[in-house]
Amino acid sequence: MSPIPDDFEQLRRLLALKRHEQPPPGYFHGFSRQVIVRIKAGELGDPVEAAGWSFGGGSLLQRIWATLDARPVLAGAFGVAVCGFFVVGALLSDNTGTAIAGNPPTPPPGRIAQASPFWEEAKFDTEAPSLIGVGGLPNYQPPAIAPTTSPSGSLFEEIRRAQSPRMSPQSGLSPQSGMPTAVSVSFSNP
Amino acid sequence: MIMTEPARRKPADEQAQGSAPRAARRDEEQVPAPPQIDEMELVKRARDGDLESYDELVKRYQERIYATVYHMTSNHEDANDLAQEAFIKAFHALKSFKGGSSFYTWVYRIAVNKTINFLKQRKNKAQMSLDDLDFNVEHNPDLIALISDKTPRREVNLAELQEKLNGAMQKLSEPHRLVVTLHDVQGLSHEEIAKIMDCNIGTVRSRLFYARQQLQAYLSDYLK
Numbered sequence: 001m002s003p004i005p006d007d008f009e010q011l012r013r014l015l016a017l018k019r020h021e022q023p024p025p026g027y028f029h030g031f032s033r034q035v036i037v038r039i040k041a042g043e044l045g046d047p048v049e050a051a052g053w054s055f056g057g058g059s060l061l062q063r064i065w066a067t068l069d070a071r072p073v074l075a076g077a078f079g080v081a082v083c084g085f086f087v088v089g090a091l092l093s094d095n096t097g098t099a100i101a102g103n104p105p106t107p108p109p110g111r112i113a114q115a116s117p118f119w120e121e122a123k124f125d126t127e128a129p130s131l132i133g134v135g136g137l138p139n140y141q142p143p144a145i146a147p148t149t150s151p152s153g154s155l156f157e158e159i160r161r162a163q164s165p166r167m168s169p170q171s172g173l174s175p176q177s178g179m180p181t182a183v184s185v186s187f188s189n190p
Numbered sequence: 191m192i193m194t195e196p197a198r199r200k201p202a203d204e205q206a207q208g209s210a211p212r213a214a215r216r217d218e219e220q221v222p223a224p225p226q227i228d229e230m231e232l233v234k235r236a237r238d239g240d241l242e243s244y245d246e247l248v249k250r251y252q253e254r255i256y257a258t259v260y261h262m263t264s265n266h267e268d269a270n271d272l273a274q275e276a277f278i279k280a281f282h283a284l285k286s287f288k289g290g291s292s293f294y295t296w297v298y299r300i301a302v303n304k305t306i307n308f309l310k311q312r313k314n315k316a317q318m319s320l321d322d323l324d325f326n327v328e329h330n331p332d333l334i335a336l337i338s339d340k341t342p343r344r345e346v347n348l349a350e351l352q353e354k355l356n357g358a359m360q361k362l363s364e365p366h367r368l369v370v371t372l373h374d375v376q377g378l379s380h381e382e383i384a385k386i387m388d389c390n391i392g393t394v395r396s397r398l399f400y401a402r403q404q405l406q407a408y409l410s411d412y413l414k
Contacts, residue, residue: 008402010413015374015405017348017355018261023270031256032248035277036241042278 233293237284248277251294254376255301261371262305262364264356272308276301291385298386306364351412358408366401373398 227246235243255276260269280287280297287296359367368387372378373394380398384391406413 008406011402011406011409012374014351014355014409014412015370017352018359018375021260021352023256023260023266027270028252028256031252031274032245035248035274035281036245038274038278039241039244039281042282 229293230289233284233287233289236281237287244281247293247297251297252277255297257376258298258368258371259301259305261359261375262302262309262367264360268308268312272305273301276304279304295382295385299388302368302386306368309364354409354412358405361408362401362404366397366404369394369397370401370405374402 227243229247229250232243232247236247252273256269256273259272259276260266263269263272276297280300283300287293359370362370365387369383372383372386373380378386380391380394383394387394
């Protein structure tokens with residue numbers, strides 16, 4: 001079937017409407033400048049792109065992706081390796097967790113006798129200037145941490161005990177460094 | 191597409207390419223054009239890193255490249271991004287440009303390939319953000335004749351018609367839409383389209399015929 005030349009005349013007139021579709025006024029004034037700016041940005045080294053780590057044309061990641069895409073076997077091996085890595089990581093972390101839970105560290109017996117509840121030692125901290133309160137959040141109230149009876153051998157208590165003799169209760173400053181204690185915690189005393 | 195200010199200053203170039211929109215030619219003012227630097231000379235300088243020369247090349251073809259991409263996507267933001275990316279890619283690929291075709295055809299091909307790839311990825315999430323119709327459309331005799339017969343509320347129906355038209359265009363496959371855009375909207379010859387699409391003229395003609403048939407069916411309500 002061969003069309004008569006004028007068959008599409010009306011359609012062509014209608015399509016002419018599209019010639020009147022225009023971008024926003026002044027759009028083309030900045031177009032070439034934007035192109036040049038983007039070219040310059042690319043040339044002068046967007047550090048990521050210059051190093052070839054971006055997904056832009058021909059980058060290292062793109063080439064790796066293309067390689068994996070082209071060779072499904074390689075992609076599968078890569079996937080298996082990643083899964084294996086996670087499985088081994090999970091197993092190792094599980095073993096470590098079991099070891100800690102099964103054999104809690106026992107502190108030297110002498111220290112247990114001297115130990116007192118850590119919230120009593122930490123009381124002076126409530127007097128220390130709070131960096132958070134002084135700054136942009138005047139109404140901020142630090143959350144009250146209810147004391148819990150921790151086992152005498154807890155790691156947290158050990159750390160508190162090791163730090164507390166070096167603290168100056170009056171000033172809230174560390175006597176060794178002379179720096180203010182950055183975090184203040186209020187403990188509600190039951 | 192109507193030509194805007196920067197392009198009006200380059201009538202010689204438009205005519206040399208043989209693809210200036212008819213409406214633009216009609217509105218052309220007789221302003222003496224500044225002497226044009228040869229396209230190949232600009233390409234050579236740009237290849238050596240002269241960005242001012244490349245800026246000149248971009249200015250020469252930005253409107254036509256933008257228009258083509260826009261008519262393919264029916265989305266201003268996408269057209270903006272794709273047209274810019276096409277020019278950037280062309281700059282980086284200038285070293286591979288042998289001069290077998292004109293720079294214009296070459297950059298057109300880059301833009302078209304980029305757009306088709308983009309459309310394939312976008313496939314199911316097409317969104318139209320149509321460019322506004324310019325003032326001159328009100329005075330286009332063809333369109334007045336086409337629309338005023340049907341309704342006195344021409345302004346309302348002009349927007350509706352634009353939407354229908356673009357909707358119908360979006361229903362075409364990418365190669366068919368491209369042929370209609372380049373030929374019926376932008377006025378390129380079959381030969382130029384064949385070069386841009388890297389196919390023979392017969393293919394261009396058959397695609398154009400099929401695409402027009404499809405459009406006529408989609409827009410039958412407006413073509414009685």
